[in-house]
Amino acid sequence: MAARPIADLLQLSPDFERDPYPVYAALRAEGPVHHVRVPRGVELYLVLGHEACRTAYTDPRFSRDWLKSDQITEIMEIDPAAPALQHMLMMDPPDHTRLRRLVSREFTTRRIEGLAPRIQEITDELLDTMLAREDHRADLIASFAFPLPMAVICELLGVPELDRNAFRAWSNQIVSPVDTSAEKDAYEQMGAYLLKLIEAKRAAPGEDLLSGLIHTVDEGGDRLSPPELIGMCALLLIAGHETTVNLIGNGLRALHDHPEQLAAVREDPELFEGAVEEMLRYDGPVETSTIRLVLEDVELGGVTIPKGSAALIVQGDAGRDPARFDRPETFDVRRDARGHMAFGHGIHHCLGAPLARLEARIAFRSLLERCPDLTLTADEKELPWVKGMLMRGVKELPIAW
Known part of the structure; x- marks a missing residue:
C-alpha cells in the first residue's frame, strides 16, 4: 500500500485537544494505522480501533523498554538511569514480569477491598467540607476529585500528608509535560x-504498602532494589491518583450531558457499577498508551510501521x-461496556484498576446522593484541559448545588 501523507492532528481539528474522538473516527474509517503529527509537534x-489496539498491546515488537535503547531522549529529557524511571511501565519481559510479580505480592485484591471503609470516610469528609461552602459553589477537581484518590494512595503507601501538594505538582509535569526542563526536575525531585x-x-x-514492598521477598529470595523501590513508588503514586481524578471529572461531565442517564443512576443505585464501566469506555481518563518503541518493521492494517518509530495505542x-x-x-x-481498554490490555494492564473502580x-x-x-x-x-494525549480530563470543573 502506498504511504499516506503525515496527518497533522491539529490541522484536522483545531478542537482536537477538547474533543479528539471525531478525528480518531475519521482516521479509523481509512485504516487502523496512521503516521501523524501530534499537537506538541512530534511525529x-x-x-x-478495538482489534488493532488489542493486537498492538500484545505484540512484543511494540516495546516499552526505551531505557535500553539509545532513543530515550526522543520522549523525555532525562537520564535513563534515573531511579524514578526504574519501574515496570518502562520495561518489557522478563524485567517487567519480575517487578510485577514482586509488587503483586503486596498490591493484593484483599488489601484493596479492605480500603472501602476508609475511602468512604475520606469521601464523606471531603464532601462535608465542600458542601459547607456558603456560596454553594466549588471546583470539583480541587475540592473532591483530586484530594480523594491522592489521600487514598498516599495513605496506602504511607506518604506524609504535608507532601501531597508537592506530589501533585511533580505528577502534573510528568504526565502532561509542557517544559522538558520542568519534567526533568520533577523526576529528580520526586526521586530524591x-x-x-x-x-x-x-x-x-x-x-503500609511501601513498607511491605521494601521487605517483600519472593520464593527465590528476589526483592526490589533501592532504585526499583523508588521507581515503583513513583509509578504507584502517579498512576494511583491521576486516573481516578480524571475518571471522576469525565464521568460527571458525561452524566451532566446526558440528564436521562443521570436520572437513571439516581433512581437505581444498582446501576453505579455498570455506569462506571460506561464512563471508562465512553470518555476514559487515559486517552492513549504510553509511547511504544517499535523494535522492528511491523505491518498492521496494511501499513508498515518502520523499526525505531514511536507509536501510540489509542485506547480511547x-x-x-x-x-x-x-x-x-x-x-x-x-x-x-466490558471489553473496553480504558486500563490498557495485556501485560501492562493497569495494576491499580480495581482501586480506581x-x-x-x-x-x-x-x-449524587448528597448533591x-x-x-x-x-x-x-x-474548561482548561490537561495537556498532552496520555491523560484525558479537565484541570478545573466548576459546580454548584
Missing part, C-alpha cells in the same frame, strides 16, 4: 524525596469503535 504512528522516605520506612516499617478510540460496541457515540449506563463507585454514589441539585456551571468549551 509518530497512531494505532486505532522518595529515597529519603524509603530510608525512613526501612528503619521504622509500618503496615478503541472504546468508540462500532465494530466492537453498538452505538459507540451513545452514553448508556445500562450498556454492557472502587474509588469511583464510592465517589459517585456519595456525590441532588448538582450542576456544572461552566461551558465545556471554556
